[in-house]
Amino acid sequence: MSGRAKQPPPQFLQMPTWKNNLKIVLGITGGIAAYKAPELVRAFVKTGCEVEVVLTEDGERFVSPMALSTLAGRRIWRQRDFLSDEYGWRIPHISLADWADVVVVAPCTAETLANTVQGRGKELLGSLLLATRAPVLFCPAMNVNMLANTATSENIRILKSRGYAIVDPDSGDLACGYEGKGRLPSPVVLLEEMWRAACPKKELQGKHVLVTAGPTWEYLDPVRFLSNPSTGKMGVAMARAAWYRGASVTLVLGPVSLTNLSGFEVVRVVSAEEMKEAVLSRFGEMEYIVKAAAVGDYRPAFYTEEKIKRSGSDTLRIDLIQNTDIAATLGERKKIGQVLIGFAAESHDLLKNASEKIRKKNLDFVVANDITAPAAGFGADTNAVRILGADGSSMEYAGTKEDVAEEIWNTVLGENRPS
Ligand SMILES: Cc1cc2nc3c(=O)[nH]c(=O)nc-3n(C[C@H](O)[C@H](O)[C@H](O)COP(=O)(O)O)c2cc1C
Structure with missing residues:
Protein backbone atom coordinates (compact mmCIF):
# COMPACT_ATOMS: atom_id res chain seq x y z
CA MET A 1 0.00 0.00 0.00
CA SER A 2 1.40 3.39 -0.85
CA GLY A 3 0.57 6.99 0.03
CA ARG A 4 -0.28 8.76 3.23
CA ALA A 5 -2.50 7.00 5.76
CA LYS A 6 -5.93 8.57 5.78
CA GLN A 7 -6.52 10.70 8.86
CA PRO A 8 -9.75 10.03 10.73
CA PRO A 9 -12.12 13.00 10.61
CA PRO A 10 -12.07 15.14 13.78
CA GLN A 11 -14.78 14.19 16.26
CA PHE A 12 -16.86 17.12 17.42
CA LEU A 13 -18.07 16.72 20.94
CA GLN A 14 -21.87 16.68 21.05
CA MET A 15 -22.45 19.19 23.84
CA PRO A 16 -25.79 19.42 25.59
CA THR A 17 -27.51 22.55 24.31
CA TRP A 18 -30.66 24.44 25.22
CA LYS A 19 -32.41 22.19 22.69
CA ASN A 20 -31.76 18.77 24.17
CA ASN A 21 -31.83 19.84 27.80
CA LEU A 22 -35.37 21.18 28.09
CA CYS A 199 -35.52 29.47 22.52
CA PRO A 200 -33.95 31.70 25.18
CA LYS A 201 -32.73 34.21 22.57
CA LYS A 202 -35.23 36.49 20.89
CA GLU A 203 -33.06 39.20 19.27
CA LEU A 204 -34.52 38.57 15.82
CA GLN A 205 -38.16 38.92 16.92
CA GLY A 206 -40.00 40.92 14.25
CA LYS A 207 -36.95 40.98 11.94
CA HIS A 208 -36.96 39.75 8.35
CA VAL A 209 -34.19 37.36 7.38
CA LEU A 210 -33.52 36.07 3.88
CA VAL A 211 -31.33 32.99 3.48
CA THR A 212 -30.19 31.44 0.22
CA ALA A 213 -29.18 27.78 0.31
CA GLY A 214 -28.34 24.83 -1.92
CA PRO A 215 -26.76 24.59 -5.37
CA THR A 216 -27.95 25.98 -8.69
CA TRP A 217 -28.44 23.95 -11.86
CA GLU A 218 -27.35 25.52 -15.14
CA TYR A 219 -28.92 23.47 -17.93
CA LEU A 220 -27.11 22.99 -21.23
CA ASP A 221 -29.75 20.71 -22.77
CA PRO A 222 -33.05 19.22 -21.48
CA VAL A 223 -31.28 16.53 -19.41
CA ARG A 224 -27.85 17.90 -18.43
CA PHE A 225 -26.72 20.70 -16.19
CA LEU A 226 -23.64 22.18 -14.49
CA SER A 227 -23.85 22.17 -10.71
CA ASN A 228 -21.97 21.45 -7.46
CA PRO A 229 -22.47 19.07 -4.50
CA SER A 230 -24.04 21.62 -2.11
CA THR A 231 -26.84 20.04 -0.04
CA GLY A 232 -28.22 23.27 1.45
CA LYS A 233 -27.74 21.99 5.03
CA MET A 234 -25.64 24.94 6.26
CA GLY A 235 -28.09 27.49 4.84
CA VAL A 236 -31.09 25.68 6.31
CA ALA A 237 -29.30 25.54 9.69
CA MET A 238 -28.81 29.35 9.46
CA ALA A 239 -32.48 29.81 8.55
CA ARG A 240 -33.65 27.54 11.38
CA ALA A 241 -31.45 29.26 13.99
CA ALA A 242 -32.79 32.69 12.93
CA TRP A 243 -36.36 31.38 13.07
CA TYR A 244 -35.82 30.03 16.60
CA ARG A 245 -34.76 33.56 17.60
CA GLY A 246 -38.06 34.95 16.38
CA ALA A 247 -37.29 36.04 12.79
CA SER A 248 -39.65 35.76 9.83
CA VAL A 249 -37.53 33.74 7.45
CA THR A 250 -37.60 33.53 3.67
CA LEU A 251 -35.52 30.66 2.33
CA VAL A 252 -34.53 30.86 -1.32
CA LEU A 253 -33.60 27.25 -1.99
CA GLY A 254 -31.85 25.68 -4.95
CA PRO A 255 -32.82 22.21 -6.22
CA VAL A 256 -32.25 19.92 -3.21
CA SER A 257 -34.62 17.42 -1.66
CA LEU A 258 -34.49 18.71 1.92
CA THR A 259 -37.57 18.15 4.06
CA ASN A 260 -38.58 19.71 7.38
CA LEU A 261 -38.73 23.29 6.15
CA SER A 262 -41.80 24.19 8.22
CA GLY A 263 -42.00 27.74 9.52
CA PHE A 264 -40.19 29.37 6.57
CA GLU A 265 -41.48 30.95 3.41
CA VAL A 266 -39.71 28.68 0.92
CA VAL A 267 -39.01 29.97 -2.60
CA ARG A 268 -37.77 27.16 -4.85
CA VAL A 269 -35.41 28.10 -7.67
CA VAL A 270 -33.24 26.15 -10.10
CA SER A 271 -30.76 28.43 -11.89
CA ALA A 272 -28.53 31.28 -10.67
CA GLU A 273 -30.64 33.76 -12.68
CA GLU A 274 -33.83 32.54 -10.92
CA MET A 275 -32.07 32.83 -7.56
CA LYS A 276 -31.01 36.39 -8.42
CA GLU A 277 -34.60 37.36 -9.32
CA ALA A 278 -35.99 35.77 -6.13
CA VAL A 279 -33.42 37.53 -3.92
CA LEU A 280 -33.48 40.97 -5.55
CA SER A 281 -37.28 41.17 -5.53
CA ARG A 282 -37.34 40.58 -1.73
CA PHE A 283 -34.11 42.32 -0.72
CA GLY A 284 -35.68 45.69 0.14
CA GLU A 285 -37.78 44.38 3.04
CA MET A 286 -34.98 42.30 4.63
CA GLU A 287 -32.83 43.27 7.62
CA TYR A 288 -30.44 40.28 7.43
CA ILE A 289 -29.41 38.54 4.24
CA VAL A 290 -27.45 35.29 4.47
CA LYS A 291 -25.93 34.14 1.18
CA ALA A 292 -25.19 30.48 1.94
CA ALA A 293 -26.12 29.08 -1.51
CA ALA A 294 -23.42 27.67 -3.77
CA VAL A 295 -24.43 29.72 -6.83
CA GLY A 296 -22.92 28.73 -10.17
CA ASP A 297 -20.47 31.41 -11.36
CA TYR A 298 -21.00 30.39 -14.99
CA ARG A 299 -23.78 29.01 -17.18
CA PRO A 300 -23.62 27.53 -20.68
CA ALA A 301 -23.70 30.31 -23.27
CA PHE A 302 -26.28 28.39 -25.30
CA TYR A 303 -29.13 26.14 -24.25
CA THR A 304 -29.81 23.36 -26.74
CA GLU A 305 -33.52 22.50 -27.01
CA GLU A 306 -32.76 18.92 -28.06
CA LYS A 307 -30.58 16.50 -26.12
CA ILE A 308 -26.96 16.80 -27.27
CA LYS A 309 -25.98 13.55 -29.07
CA ARG A 310 -22.57 11.98 -29.35
CA SER A 311 -20.85 13.24 -32.48
CA GLY A 312 -17.87 11.88 -34.39
CA SER A 313 -15.45 14.03 -32.40
CA ASP A 314 -13.84 12.91 -29.09
CA THR A 315 -14.30 16.36 -27.56
CA LEU A 316 -17.24 18.69 -27.09
CA ARG A 317 -16.72 22.37 -26.51
CA ILE A 318 -19.16 24.26 -24.32
CA ASP A 319 -18.78 28.02 -23.98
CA LEU A 320 -19.71 29.47 -20.61
CA ILE A 321 -20.80 32.96 -19.68
CA GLN A 322 -20.66 34.52 -16.26
CA ASN A 323 -23.74 34.73 -14.05
CA THR A 324 -24.49 37.92 -12.14
CA ASP A 325 -22.63 38.04 -8.81
CA ILE A 326 -25.68 38.20 -6.49
CA ALA A 327 -23.71 39.01 -3.32
CA ALA A 328 -21.85 41.86 -5.05
CA THR A 329 -25.12 43.26 -6.44
CA LEU A 330 -26.64 43.19 -2.93
CA GLY A 331 -23.50 44.84 -1.55
CA GLU A 332 -23.96 47.71 -4.02
CA ARG A 333 -27.64 48.16 -3.13
CA LYS A 334 -27.28 47.66 0.63
CA LYS A 335 -28.91 50.36 2.78
CA ILE A 336 -28.17 51.42 6.35
CA GLY A 337 -29.61 48.83 8.73
CA GLN A 338 -29.18 45.89 6.34
CA VAL A 339 -26.63 43.24 7.30
CA LEU A 340 -25.11 41.12 4.56
CA ILE A 341 -23.50 37.79 5.47
CA GLY A 342 -21.64 35.88 2.76
CA PHE A 343 -20.13 32.40 2.69
CA ALA A 344 -16.79 31.62 1.11
CA ALA A 345 -16.18 27.96 0.33
CA GLU A 346 -12.52 27.92 -0.65
CA SER A 347 -10.05 25.23 -1.63
CA HIS A 348 -6.92 27.43 -1.25
CA ASP A 349 -5.80 30.80 0.21
CA LEU A 350 -8.87 30.73 2.45
CA LEU A 351 -8.26 33.84 4.55
CA LYS A 352 -6.92 35.97 1.71
CA ASN A 353 -9.86 35.13 -0.56
CA ALA A 354 -12.41 35.58 2.24
CA SER A 355 -11.04 38.99 3.29
CA GLU A 356 -11.06 40.13 -0.34
CA LYS A 357 -14.66 38.99 -0.65
CA ILE A 358 -15.72 41.20 2.29
CA ARG A 359 -14.08 44.25 0.74
CA LYS A 360 -15.04 43.72 -2.91
CA LYS A 361 -18.66 42.78 -2.23
CA ASN A 362 -19.30 45.21 0.64
CA LEU A 363 -20.26 42.38 3.02
CA ASP A 364 -20.60 42.79 6.79
CA PHE A 365 -19.44 39.26 7.55
CA VAL A 366 -18.03 36.37 5.63
CA VAL A 367 -18.13 32.78 6.86
CA ALA A 368 -15.13 31.04 5.34
CA ASN A 369 -14.64 27.32 5.18
CA ASP A 370 -12.01 25.11 3.66
CA ILE A 371 -13.92 22.60 1.53
CA THR A 372 -10.90 20.29 1.44
CA ALA A 373 -10.91 19.87 5.25
CA PRO A 374 -12.27 16.56 6.60
CA ALA A 375 -15.80 16.61 8.10
CA ALA A 376 -16.48 20.11 6.78
CA GLY A 377 -18.13 21.75 3.80
CA PHE A 378 -20.34 20.20 1.12
CA GLY A 379 -22.69 17.46 2.26
CA ALA A 380 -21.16 16.93 5.73
CA ASP A 381 -23.28 17.31 8.87
CA THR A 382 -20.41 19.15 10.54
CA ASN A 383 -18.48 22.23 9.61
CA ALA A 384 -15.39 24.15 10.66
CA VAL A 385 -15.49 27.86 9.83
CA ARG A 386 -13.83 31.17 10.41
CA ILE A 387 -16.12 34.20 10.64
CA LEU A 388 -14.50 37.41 9.48
CA GLY A 389 -16.14 40.77 10.12
CA ALA A 390 -15.81 43.94 8.05
CA ASP A 391 -14.42 45.50 11.27
CA GLY A 392 -11.44 43.08 11.13
CA SER A 393 -12.81 40.68 13.77
CA SER A 394 -12.17 36.98 13.35
CA MET A 395 -13.65 33.96 15.16
CA GLU A 396 -13.27 30.21 14.62
CA TYR A 397 -15.92 27.55 15.25
CA ALA A 398 -16.30 23.82 14.61
CA GLY A 399 -19.24 21.55 15.34
CA THR A 400 -22.46 20.35 13.83
CA LYS A 401 -23.89 22.71 11.21
CA GLU A 402 -26.67 23.59 13.71
CA ASP A 403 -24.10 24.53 16.39
CA VAL A 404 -22.03 26.51 13.89
CA ALA A 405 -25.17 28.38 12.74
CA GLU A 406 -25.91 29.35 16.37
CA GLU A 407 -22.38 30.71 16.77
CA ILE A 408 -22.56 32.62 13.49
CA TRP A 409 -25.73 34.37 14.70
CA ASN A 410 -24.13 35.03 18.10
CA THR A 411 -21.25 36.72 16.28
CA VAL A 412 -23.43 38.67 13.86
CA LEU A 413 -25.67 39.86 16.71
CA GLY A 414 -22.70 40.96 18.76
CA GLU A 415 -22.82 38.38 21.56
CA ASN A 416 -19.42 36.89 20.81
CA ARG A 417 -17.58 40.22 20.74
CA PRO A 418 -14.85 40.40 23.35
CA SER A 419 -15.87 43.06 25.90
C1 LIG B 1 -65.48 11.93 19.56
C2 LIG B 1 -65.16 13.34 19.95
C3 LIG B 1 -64.11 13.97 19.36
C4 LIG B 1 -63.79 15.28 19.70
N1 LIG B 1 -62.73 15.88 19.08
C5 LIG B 1 -62.45 17.17 19.37
C6 LIG B 1 -61.39 17.82 18.72
O1 LIG B 1 -60.69 17.25 17.88
N2 LIG B 1 -61.12 19.12 19.04
C7 LIG B 1 -61.87 19.80 19.96
O2 LIG B 1 -61.59 20.97 20.17
N3 LIG B 1 -62.87 19.18 20.61
C8 LIG B 1 -63.19 17.89 20.36
N4 LIG B 1 -64.22 17.27 21.01
C9 LIG B 1 -64.92 18.00 22.09
C10 LIG B 1 -64.12 17.92 23.39
O3 LIG B 1 -63.89 16.57 23.74
C11 LIG B 1 -64.84 18.63 24.54
O4 LIG B 1 -64.97 20.00 24.23
C12 LIG B 1 -64.13 18.44 25.85
O5 LIG B 1 -64.90 18.99 26.88
C13 LIG B 1 -62.73 19.06 25.84
O6 LIG B 1 -62.23 19.11 27.17
P1 LIG B 1 -60.73 19.47 27.52
O7 LIG B 1 -60.32 20.57 26.63
O8 LIG B 1 -60.77 19.87 28.94
O9 LIG B 1 -59.93 18.22 27.37
C14 LIG B 1 -64.55 15.96 20.69
C15 LIG B 1 -65.61 15.28 21.31
C16 LIG B 1 -65.91 14.00 20.94
C17 LIG B 1 -67.07 13.32 21.62
Missing part, protein backbone atom coordinates in the same frame (compact mmCIF):
# COMPACT_ATOMS: atom_id res chain seq x y z
CA LYS A 23 -37.96 20.40 30.73
CA ILE A 24 -41.28 20.15 28.91
CA VAL A 25 -44.78 19.99 30.37
CA LEU A 26 -47.03 18.45 27.72
CA GLY A 27 -50.73 19.14 28.27
CA ILE A 28 -53.00 16.75 26.35
CA THR A 29 -56.66 17.67 25.99
CA GLY A 30 -59.77 15.83 24.84
CA GLY A 31 -59.58 16.06 21.06
CA ILE A 32 -59.47 13.12 18.67
CA ALA A 33 -55.87 14.03 17.73
CA ALA A 34 -54.88 12.96 21.27
CA TYR A 35 -54.25 9.53 19.72
CA LYS A 36 -51.11 11.13 18.23
CA ALA A 37 -49.86 12.41 21.59
CA PRO A 38 -47.83 9.28 22.51
CA GLU A 39 -45.72 9.83 19.36
CA LEU A 40 -45.11 13.41 20.43
CA VAL A 41 -44.00 12.29 23.90
CA ARG A 42 -41.60 9.87 22.21
CA ALA A 43 -40.22 12.59 19.92
CA PHE A 44 -39.60 14.94 22.87
CA VAL A 45 -37.93 12.21 24.94
CA LYS A 46 -35.78 11.07 22.00
CA THR A 47 -34.25 14.53 21.67
CA GLY A 48 -33.03 14.26 25.26
CA CYS A 49 -35.73 16.41 26.89
CA GLU A 50 -37.59 15.54 30.09
CA VAL A 51 -41.36 15.39 29.73
CA GLU A 52 -44.10 15.65 32.37
CA VAL A 53 -47.49 14.82 30.88
CA VAL A 54 -50.67 16.50 32.15
CA LEU A 55 -53.84 14.88 30.84
CA THR A 56 -57.24 16.59 31.13
CA GLU A 57 -60.20 14.62 32.44
CA ASP A 58 -61.77 14.50 28.98
CA GLY A 59 -58.36 13.77 27.44
CA GLU A 60 -58.36 10.43 29.30
CA ARG A 61 -61.27 9.32 27.12
CA PHE A 62 -59.07 9.61 24.01
CA VAL A 63 -55.62 8.29 24.98
CA SER A 64 -54.28 5.75 27.44
CA PRO A 65 -52.51 7.12 30.56
CA MET A 66 -50.46 3.92 30.66
CA ALA A 67 -49.12 4.40 27.10
CA LEU A 68 -48.18 7.99 27.98
CA SER A 69 -46.43 7.17 31.25
CA THR A 70 -44.52 4.29 29.62
CA LEU A 71 -43.24 6.55 26.82
CA ALA A 72 -42.49 9.49 29.15
CA GLY A 73 -40.62 7.09 31.45
CA ARG A 74 -42.41 8.49 34.51
CA ARG A 75 -45.86 8.84 36.06
CA ILE A 76 -48.26 11.22 34.39
CA TRP A 77 -50.57 13.83 35.99
CA ARG A 78 -54.33 13.44 35.81
CA GLN A 79 -57.28 15.50 36.98
CA ARG A 80 -57.66 13.19 40.02
CA ASP A 81 -54.17 14.32 41.16
CA PHE A 82 -55.24 17.97 41.21
CA LEU A 83 -57.43 18.36 44.28
CA SER A 84 -55.76 15.47 46.07
CA ASP A 85 -54.27 15.64 49.57
CA GLU A 86 -51.63 13.09 48.58
CA TYR A 87 -48.89 15.58 47.65
CA GLY A 88 -48.97 17.82 50.72
CA TRP A 89 -47.19 21.10 49.97
CA ARG A 90 -45.84 19.84 46.65
CA ILE A 91 -48.92 21.17 44.88
CA PRO A 92 -48.87 19.62 41.39
CA HIS A 93 -50.05 22.61 39.32
CA ILE A 94 -47.57 25.00 40.99
CA SER A 95 -44.56 22.69 41.06
CA LEU A 96 -45.12 21.65 37.42
CA ALA A 97 -45.64 25.30 36.40
CA ASP A 98 -42.33 26.27 38.05
CA TRP A 99 -40.40 23.22 36.81
CA ALA A 100 -41.23 23.76 33.10
CA ASP A 101 -38.90 25.46 30.66
CA VAL A 102 -41.76 25.32 28.17
CA VAL A 103 -45.40 24.20 28.26
CA VAL A 104 -46.87 22.61 25.13
CA VAL A 105 -50.61 21.91 24.81
CA ALA A 106 -51.07 19.36 22.00
CA PRO A 107 -53.66 18.70 20.89
CA CYS A 108 -55.47 21.72 22.26
CA THR A 109 -59.28 21.71 22.11
CA ALA A 110 -61.54 24.69 21.46
CA GLU A 111 -62.67 24.24 25.08
CA THR A 112 -59.15 24.61 26.51
CA LEU A 113 -58.45 27.66 24.30
CA ALA A 114 -61.66 29.29 25.61
CA ASN A 115 -60.86 28.37 29.23
CA THR A 116 -57.38 29.85 28.93
CA VAL A 117 -58.71 33.12 27.51
CA GLN A 118 -61.08 33.31 30.49
CA GLY A 119 -58.39 32.33 32.99
CA ARG A 120 -60.26 29.27 34.27
CA GLY A 121 -58.52 26.99 36.76
CA LYS A 122 -60.95 24.12 37.30
CA GLU A 123 -58.66 21.68 35.50
CA LEU A 124 -55.12 20.87 36.67
CA LEU A 125 -53.93 22.01 33.21
CA GLY A 126 -55.88 25.29 33.44
CA SER A 127 -54.40 26.18 36.83
CA LEU A 128 -50.94 25.22 35.63
CA LEU A 129 -51.35 27.53 32.60
CA LEU A 130 -52.32 30.36 34.95
CA ALA A 131 -49.38 29.72 37.25
CA THR A 132 -46.54 29.20 34.82
CA ARG A 133 -44.05 31.85 33.75
CA ALA A 134 -42.57 29.55 31.07
CA PRO A 135 -43.36 30.12 27.39
CA VAL A 136 -46.54 28.29 26.30
CA LEU A 137 -47.23 26.77 22.89
CA PHE A 138 -50.81 25.86 21.95
CA CYS A 139 -51.38 23.38 19.11
CA PRO A 140 -55.11 23.61 18.28
CA ALA A 141 -56.70 20.64 16.48
CA MET A 142 -60.40 20.31 15.71
CA ASN A 143 -63.13 20.15 13.10
CA VAL A 144 -62.72 22.76 10.35
CA ASN A 145 -65.94 24.59 11.31
CA MET A 146 -65.10 24.62 15.03
CA LEU A 147 -61.77 26.23 14.11
CA ALA A 148 -63.38 28.80 11.78
CA ASN A 149 -66.04 29.69 14.36
CA THR A 150 -65.71 33.32 15.42
CA ALA A 151 -65.41 32.32 19.09
CA THR A 152 -62.42 30.05 18.40
CA SER A 153 -60.67 32.40 15.96
CA GLU A 154 -61.20 35.28 18.39
CA ASN A 155 -59.78 33.19 21.26
CA ILE A 156 -56.71 32.37 19.15
CA ARG A 157 -56.25 36.04 18.31
CA ILE A 158 -56.50 37.03 21.98
CA LEU A 159 -54.01 34.38 23.08
CA LYS A 160 -51.54 35.54 20.41
CA SER A 161 -51.94 39.13 21.55
CA ARG A 162 -51.10 38.00 25.08
CA GLY A 163 -47.79 36.58 23.88
CA TYR A 164 -48.71 32.88 23.64
CA ALA A 165 -47.32 30.91 20.70
CA ILE A 166 -49.93 29.16 18.56
CA VAL A 167 -49.19 26.57 15.86
CA ASP A 168 -51.27 26.94 12.72
CA PRO A 169 -53.17 23.65 12.20
CA ASP A 170 -52.55 21.66 9.00
CA SER A 171 -55.16 21.21 6.28
CA GLY A 172 -56.31 17.85 4.92
CA ASP A 173 -58.57 14.92 5.84
CA LEU A 174 -60.01 15.35 9.31
CA ALA A 175 -61.01 12.50 11.63
CA CYS A 176 -64.61 13.82 11.69
CA GLY A 177 -64.93 13.11 7.96
CA TYR A 178 -64.53 16.72 6.85
CA GLU A 179 -61.69 18.02 4.73
CA GLY A 180 -60.07 21.34 5.64
CA LYS A 181 -57.97 23.08 8.26
CA GLY A 182 -57.78 21.57 11.73
CA ARG A 183 -55.24 18.72 11.72
CA LEU A 184 -52.53 18.43 14.34
CA PRO A 185 -49.17 18.92 12.53
CA SER A 186 -46.60 16.08 12.59
CA PRO A 187 -44.31 15.54 15.62
CA VAL A 188 -41.33 16.88 13.60
CA VAL A 189 -43.13 20.18 13.02
CA LEU A 190 -44.30 20.39 16.65
CA LEU A 191 -40.75 19.69 17.84
CA GLU A 192 -39.45 22.64 15.82
CA GLU A 193 -42.30 24.88 17.05
CA MET A 194 -41.53 23.83 20.64
CA TRP A 195 -37.86 24.77 20.17
CA ARG A 196 -38.87 28.12 18.73
CA ALA A 197 -41.19 28.82 21.68
CA ALA A 198 -38.50 27.74 24.17
